[in-house]
Amino acid sequence: xxxxxxxxxxxxxxxxxxxxxxxxxxxxxxxxxxxxxxxxxxxxxxxxxxxxxxxxxxxxxxxxxxxxxxxxxxxxxxxxxxxxxxxxxxxxxxxxxxxxxxxxxxxxxxxxxxxxxxxxxxxxxxxxxxxxxxxxxxxxxxxxxxxxxxxxxxxxxxxxxxxxxxxxxxxxxxxxxxxxxxxxxxxxxxxxxxxxxxxxxxxxxxxxxxxxxxxxxxxxxxxxxxxxxxxxxxxxxxxxxxxxxxxxxxxxxxxxxxxxxxxxxxxxxxxxxxxxxxxxxxxxxxxxxxxxxxxxxxxxxxxxxxxxxxxxxxxxxxxxxxxxxxxxxxxxxxxxxxxxxxxxxxxxxxxxxxxxxxxxx
Numbered sequence: 150x151x152x153x154x155x156x157x158x159x160x161x162x163x164x165x166x167x168x169x170x171x172x173x174x175x176x177x178x179x180x181x182x183x184x185x186x187x188x189x190x191x192x193x194x195x196x197x198x199x200x201x202x203x204x205x206x207x208x209x210x211x212x213x214x215x216x217x218x219x220x221x222x223x224x225x226x227x228x229x230x231x232x233x234x235x236x237x238x239x240x241x242x243x244x245x246x247x248x249x250x251x252x253x254x255x256x257x258x259x260x261x262x263x264x265x266x267x268x269x270x271x272x273x274x275x276x277x278x279x280x281x282x283x284x285x286x287x288x289x290x291x292x293x294x295x296x297x298x299x300x301x302x303x304x305x306x307x308x309x310x311x312x313x314x315x316x317x318x319x320x321x322x323x324x325x326x327x328x329x330x331x332x333x334x335x336x337x338x339x340x341x342x343x344x345x346x347x348x349x350x351x352x353x354x355x356x357x358x359x360x361x362x363x364x365x366x367x368x369x370x371x372x373x374x375x376x377x378x379x380x381x382x383x384x385x386x387x388x389x390x391x392x393x394x395x396x397x398x399x400x401x402x403x404x405x406x407x408x409x410x411x412x413x414x415x416x417x418x419x420x421x422x423x424x425x426x427x428x429x430x431x432x433x434x435x436x437x438x439x440x441x442x443x444x445x446x447x448x449x450x451x452x453x454x455x456x457x458x459x460x461x462x463x464x465x466x467x468x469x470x471x472x473x474x475x476x477x478x479x480x481x482x483x484x485x486x487x488x489x490x491x492x493x494x495x496x497x498x499x500x501x502x503x504x505x506x507x508x509x510x
Contacts, residue, residue: 153243154250158198165195194249201242208235251500256357256431257323260294262424263355266311267304268331270349275304277334277458278351280481282312285325287483294318299417300406313421315358322357327469327492329355330455337461346461350454358420359427366423372396375411393418397426456488470495 168191172184214220214228265282267274289296295317302310316325333350374394392407393414404422406414457466463477465488472491474480480488 153201153246157250158246161191162195162198165191194246197242197246197249201239201246204235204239204242208232208239211235247501248497251497254323254326256326256427258320259322260315260317260358261322261325261355262299262313262315262358262421263325263328263353264311264313265309266352267309268350268352270334270347272304272306272308273334273336273338273347274349274351275308275310276306277308277332277349278310278312279304279308280334281332281351281353282309282314284481284483284485285316285328286314288485289316289318289321289483291483292318292321292324294321299421315420317358322355323493324489325355326357327489327496328353328455333454333457335457335459335461356424356428357431359423364423364427364430366397366419366426370398371422372398373415395419395422397422400426400429402426402429467492 165188168184168188172181172188175181176184211228211232214224215232220228263282263285265278267278270277286296295315297315297317299313299315301312304310331350331352333348335346335348337344338347372395374396376392376394391411391414392405393411394403394405395415395418396403402422402425404418404425406418406421455467455469457464457468458477458481459466460477463475464473465477465480466473467488470491472488474487476484476487
C-alpha cells in the first residue's frame with residue numbers, strides 16, 4: 150500500500166477547521182449550504198485522520214515503554230499485549246484513509262436512470278427483465294429511494310421488452326453503477342413441459358441523472374416529433390398525438406416517451422437524453438484517462454456479460470470478480486448489498502494498486 154500523504158491530510162484537517170469556523174460565524178443561506186456540503190464530505194475523513202493520530206501516539210508511547218530498561222515487568226507485559234492490537238488498528242485506519250482519499254467520481258452522489266431491455270430468449274427474456282426491475286425496485290425501497298417509471302414496453306407474456314426508470318436519492322449512482330452490462334438467467338420456463346433449462350438475457354444500463362448545468366442541449370441540435378401512442382392489445386389506445394420522439398442530431402441518439410401527457414413525455418424524453426449525453430461524455434473522459442488499463446470490475450460495456458442467475462441451483466455468479474453466492478432467492482427480493490459492496494471494494498482495491506504503482510515509478 151502507498152504511504153499516507155501526510156501533507157495532504159494536514160491540509161484537509163486545516164480546511165475542515167476553517168469550514169467549521171465559517172459555519173459557526175453564521176454566513177448567508179447560500180454560503181451555508183455550500184459549506185455544509187463540504188463539511189459533510191470532509192467530516193468522515195478528518196475523523197479517521199484524528200483516530201489515526203491518536204493510535205500512532207499510543208504506539209509510540211508503548212514502544213518507548215518497551216525500549217526503556219527501567220520499565221517494570223508488569224508494565225512491559227501490558228505494553229507487549231497492547232502493541233499488536235494498536236498496530237493492527239493503525240493498519241486498518243490507514244487503509245480506510247487511503248480509500249477516503251481516492252479520487253471521487255463526480256456522479257457518485259447523483260440519482261440514476263436505469264434502463265433494462267430484454268435480450269436473447271424471447272418471452273423468457275422479457276420476464277427476466279421484469280424480475281430485474283423488481284429486484285432494483287425493492288432494493289431502492291429498502292434504501293428509502295424513490296422509483297419512477299419513465300417508459301415501459303410490456304412483454305407478450307409479462308415482464309418488459311424495455312423499461313426505463315429514475316431512481317432518486319443520495320448516492321444512488323455510486324451503489325448501482327456497476328450493474329451496467331448483460332445479465333444472464335438460466336431457469337426452466339413455466340411453459341416448458343420437459344423440464345429443460347433455458348438460457349436468456351437482459352441488458353442493464355445505469356446512467357447518472359444529469360442536471361441542466363451538467364449538460365447543455367441546444368435547441369437547434371434536437372428534432373422533436375410527435376406521434377400517436379399505442380396501447381397493448383388495442384386497449385386504452387391514446388388517439389391523440391401525445392407520444393414524443395426526440396432525436397439529438399449531432400450524436401444520433403433517439404429517445405421516445407409515450408405516456409398520456411405530451412408535455413410530460415417531452416420532459417421525460419429530455420431527462421433521458423440528457424442522461425445519455427452526460428454518460429457519453431463521461432465514457433469519453435474515462436477512455437482518455439485509462440486507455441492503457443481497464444478496471445477489473447469492468448468498463449460498464451453494455452454487451453459485457455457480468456452476471457449469471459442460475460435458478461435450479463439457487464446460484465448467482467458475478468463474473469467480473471469471480472463471486473458466487475447461493476442466495477438467489479434473497480437477491481431477487483432486493484438484497485443485493487453483498488454483491489454491490491464486493492464490486493465497490495474490488496474497484497477501490499484496483500484504484501489503490503494504481504496509486505501504489507504510480508508512487509513506485
